[in-house]
Amino acid sequence: MNSWNSHILLVEDDENDVFLMERAMAKAKLAPPMHVATNGQEAIDYMAGKGQYADRSKYPLPECVFLDLKLPFVHGFEVLEWKQEQPSLSHISVLVLTSSPEDRDRQRARQLGAKEYLVKPPTPEMLLQIMHLFPKCAPD
Amino acid sequence: VSFALQERIQQIELGGQLQKVLPQQVSGLTRLHNLSTKLASTYRLDEAMQAILESIVELHGTHRGLLSLFDPAEGVLYSGAAVGFKPEELSQLAGVPPGAAACGSAFRDRCRVIVDDTESDPLFAAYREQARRVGFRAVHSTPLLSRDGTALGVLSVHFDSPARPTELQIQLADMHARQAADFLERLRAEEALKESRDRLTAIFESSPESIQVIAPDGTLLDLNPTGCRMLQASHLAELLGKSVYEFIAPQDRDRFRAMHQRVCAGVTENMDFQIVGLHGARLDVQTHAVPFSHPRTGKLQQLAITRDITSQTLSQQAQRYLAAVVESSDDAIVTKDLNGIITSWNNGAERLFGYSPAEVIGKPVAILIPQERENEEPEILAKLRRGQRIDHYETVRRRKDGKLLDISLTVSAVRDSHGRIIGASKIARDITELRRTREALTLSRLELEKRVQERTASLQEAIAQMEEFSYSVSHDLRAPVRAMKGYALAALEDYGHCLDARGRNYLERVVRSSSRMERLIHDVLTYSRLARCDIQLQRISLQKLIPDIIQQYPEMQPPQAEIRIRNQLEAVLAHEPLLSQAISNLLSNGVKFVALGVMPILEIWTETRNGRVRLWIEDNGIGIKPEHQRRLFGMFERVHQNKQYEGTGIGLAIVRKAVDRMGGTAGVESDGITGSSFWIELAAAE
Numbered sequence: 027m028n029s030w031n032s033h034i035l036l037v038e039d040d041e042n043d044v045f046l047m048e049r050a051m052a053k054a055k056l057a058p059p060m061h062v063a064t065n066g067q068e069a070i071d072y073m074a075g076k077g078q079y080a081d082r083s084k085y086p087l088p089e090c091v092f093l094d095l096k097l098p099f100v101h102g103f104e105v106l107e108w109k110q111e112q113p114s115l116s117h118i119s120v121l122v123l124t125s126s127p128e129d130r131d132r133q134r135a136r137q138l139g140a141k142e143y144l145v146k147p148p149t150p151e152m153l154l155q156i157m158h159l160f161p162k163c164a165p166d
Numbered sequence: 167v168s169f170a171l172q173e174r175i176q177q178i179e180l181g182g183q184l185q186k187v188l189p190q191q192v193s194g195l196t197r198l199h200n201l202s203t204k205l206a207s208t209y210r211l212d213e214a215m216q217a218i219l220e221s222i223v224e225l226h227g228t229h230r231g232l233l234s235l236f237d238p239a240e241g242v243l244y245s246g247a248a249v250g251f252k253p254e255e256l257s258q259l260a261g262v263p264p265g266a267a268a269c270g271s272a273f274r275d276r277c278r279v280i281v282d283d284t285e286s287d288p289l290f291a292a293y294r295e296q297a298r299r300v301g302f303r304a305v306h307s308t309p310l311l312s313r314d315g316t317a318l319g320v321l322s323v324h325f326d327s328p329a330r331p332t333e334l335q336i337q338l339a340d341m342h343a344r345q346a347a348d349f350l351e352r353l354r355a356e357e358a359l360k361e362s363r364d365r366l367t368a369i370f371e372s373s374p375e376s377i378q379v380i381a382p383d384g385t386l387l388d389l390n391p392t393g394c395r396m397l398q399a400s401h402l403a404e405l406l407g408k409s410v411y412e413f414i415a416p417q418d419r420d421r422f423r424a425m426h427q428r429v430c431a432g433v434t435e436n437m438d439f440q441i442v443g444l445h446g447a448r449l450d451v452q453t454h455a456v457p458f459s460h461p462r463t464g465k466l467q468q469l470a471i472t473r474d475i476t477s478q479t480l481s482q483q484a485q486r487y488l489a490a491v492v493e494s495s496d497d498a499i500v501t502k503d504l505n506g507i508i509t510s511w512n513n514g515a516e517r518l519f520g521y522s523p524a525e526v527i528g529k530p531v532a533i534l535i536p537q538e539r540e541n542e543e544p545e546i547l548a549k550l551r552r553g554q555r556i557d558h559y560e561t562v563r564r565r566k567d568g569k570l571l572d573i574s575l576t577v578s579a580v581r582d583s584h585g586r587i588i589g590a591s592k593i594a595r596d597i598t599e600l601r602r603t604r605e606a607l608t609l610s611r612l613e614l615e616k617r618v619q620e621r622t623a624s625l626q627e628a629i630a631q632m633e634e635f636s637y638s639v640s641h642d643l644r645a646p647v648r649a650m651k652g653y654a655l656a657a658l659e660d661y662g663h664c665l666d667a668r669g670r671n672y673l674e675r676v677v678r679s680s681s682r683m684e685r686l687i688h689d690v691l692t693y694s695r696l697a698r699c700d701i702q703l704q705r706i707s708l709q710k711l712i713p714d715i716i717q718q719y720p721e722m723q724p725p726q727a728e729i730r731i732r733n734q735l736e737a738v739l740a741h742e743p744l745l746s747q748a749i750s751n752l753l754s755n756g757v758k759f760v761a762l763g764v765m766p767i768l769e770i771w772t773e774t775r776n777g778r779v780r781l782w783i784e785d786n787g788i789g790i791k792p793e794h795q796r797r798l799f800g801m802f803e804r805v806h807q808n809k810q811y812e813g814t815g816i817g818l819a820i821v822r823k824a825v826d827r828m829g830g831t832a833g834v835e836s837d838g839i840t841g842s843s844f845w846i847e848l849a850a851a852e
Binding site for chain 1: 653
């Protein structure tokens with residue numbers, strides 16, 4: 027059985043997409059501890075350990091972040107921009123998971139340091155493939 | 167008796183005398199008669215004079231004589247004929263001035279001089295020695311007098327011994343002198359006539375003007391070479407005897423006829439008209455015609471001298487034409503001298519400035535110049551004197567009523583035939599209207615630019631909104647579809663066993679519909695993206711691109727399908743993403759629309775025609791009926807109803823849009839039964 031030991035952060039405002047992500051994870055037999063941020067600001071706060079997220083025992087830093095682009099208040103690209111300016115968080119990989127197949131989004135995400143660009147919906151195959159990028163998440 | 171006897175005696179005495187005189191008279195008359203005959207048949211002065219002299223010398227019963235003629239140029243008498251003199255003797259006698267010796271005196275006094283004895287005649291004393299040397303003792307000189315009494319020469323007869331002339335000899339000498347004078351006069355008259363005729367002929371032949379004689383009925387009787395040339399004839403024979411009216415231009419014929427009739431009635435006329443040559447060439451001519459009486463009949467004819475004035479007429483016409491141009495011009499055309507004094511003023515100037523020619527000619531052009539521009543005229547004049555031209559100089563001038571006009575001025579120097587500047591011509595055009603139009607144009611251009619900017623801005627906004635819309639479509643429209651499909655699949659997977667077949671079928675339909683919705687959204691986005699993306703045409707190798715495309719789609723590869731490339735594919739000029747999109751759409755259609763159970767087999771090749779490459783994709787599919795082919799490339803057009811061939815109806819619209827944007831065309835050939843052949847045509851690379 028495969029497992030995803032390290033924490034992941036899913037930045038997603040649509041609860042249906044959260045459901046689809048969880049289901050794909052389950053179908054891929056990956057069960058990482060997953061935290062959800064429902065907008066860009068929350069994602070930044072989480073990574074910065076601000077407010078309620080200061081408690082790292084409850085909200086540990088994730089190994090990787092699945093980031094939607096179209097988010098309320100703070101856009102996914104702004105999250106990427108902010109993250110680029112945080113050298114202390116450079117070990118965290120950000121994977122964009124979006125509805126947009128547009129090239130311009132794909133290019134911009136790369137420029138802002140996204141490690142992968144994935145188009146929704148997430149599938150078990152997709153998740154198993156990218157899992158290899160993360161040694162700590164390597165299957166048992 | 168005595169009376170009768172006396173009469174008889176007288177008769178006898180007379181008869182004796184007659185017997186002596188009569189033969190002499192008869193001989194003299196015979197000689198005179200022969201002489202006349204001879205003179206009538208000769209034109210040679212020396213022959214005639216010799217004959218006369220020989221005749222008279224013989225009639226005087228002597229053997230010496232001299233006929234001297236007066237040379238007016240030298241003022242001396244010279245030997246016209248001589249009998250019985252040796253050449254050296256002649257040379258002594260030659261060159262006698264009037265008044266010298268017997269002949270000189272006879273010449274000077276125009277009367278006979280008889281020296282009956284040179285030894286005793288006191289008047290001859292000075293020449294006595296000469297006479298002795300030559301050897302004559304008497305000389306009788308008779309002058310040759312013209313009919314008007316002028317002395318022409320002297321006829322002299324010399325004798326070896328003293329001699330007095332008889333009455334008969336005197337008469338015969340006079341008659342011979344008369345003959346000689348008449349001959350001389352006739353000869354001189356003939357010479358004068360010939361000279362005058364030669365002169366006239368030369369004038370006639372060489373005159374640069376046509377000279378012609380026309381009979382009262384219009385028949386051309388004579389014409390000089392210039393006239394022949396003017397009528398385009400190479401020989402006079404082509405024209406003589408023809409009616410002169412044939413050569414008069416129709417519009418002038420009646421006028422010419424009337425003129426001709428007046429001339430034949432004795433009036434001298436001048437007339438300008440046009441003639442038409444044998445080959446149709448027209449000349450403008452001017453004729454001077456005089457009545458000329460026929461030498462025999464005395465009937466009046468027309469003798470005329472005609473000049474070609476075509477070039478003159480043309481230059482006059484050109485001048486009239488130019489004058490008309492100036493007069494009818496809408497522009498004001500004014501000339502002035504170098505002091506700025508107006509010398510001419512056309513209608514346009516009158517219209518523009520309101521002054522009549524009489525009001526301004528002779529006045530300074532400065533009356534047209536507003537005060538604040540009074541320094542303009544000296545500047546213009548200075549430029550003109552330097553030979554410069556002023557072109558389209560925009561300024562302001564004042565009308566007679568004081569109103570100011572915007573005008574455009576063109577001023578150029580007027581030169582005389584030696585090239586000296588003598589004044590200027592000035593063309594002024596009212597540009598008030600033009601200026602207004604120009605201002606209005608500037609305003610409307612600004613207005614237009616503003617509007618274009620506004621439109622551009624609103625268009626850019628619309629495009630931005632469109633892009634925002636597509637962006638939203640790709641993000642937001644997809645989310646609910648994805649959720650629908652995701653939950654339906656989850657329900658099927660997790661609760662499928664609790665449902666009957668119908669319940670499961672309903673969920674499957676939800677899954678299929680949402681999949682279709684996803685494809686539609688995807689295709690619409692693709693279409694709008696390729697409709698607005700920036701493109702750059704470059705050389706694309708189809709030989710490389712097509713296998714790359716096939717590589718990406720398992721359904722295009724064996725065992726599911728076979729795609730054969732028939733020839734070395736030509737390279738095209740295209741934008742790779744668009745071309746790739748178009749070809750992959752065609753290939754997926756090709757492998758999709760086959761009859762159930764048939765393995766799709768596609769053949770690909772290129773053709774080059776007129777610098778363009780046509781890529782053919784032939785399939786073994788179900789084909790497209792000709793009546794549907796027209797709609798095939800439209801948006802959302804589907805020509806197969808069968809659910810088996812479900813599609814979005816956008817794929818071929820994408821192909822057409824992509825090819826359009828690259829300057830190409832797309833089409834299909836199919837009989838609707840045995841497959842289809844799709845093609846796209848693009849510019850060939852190189």
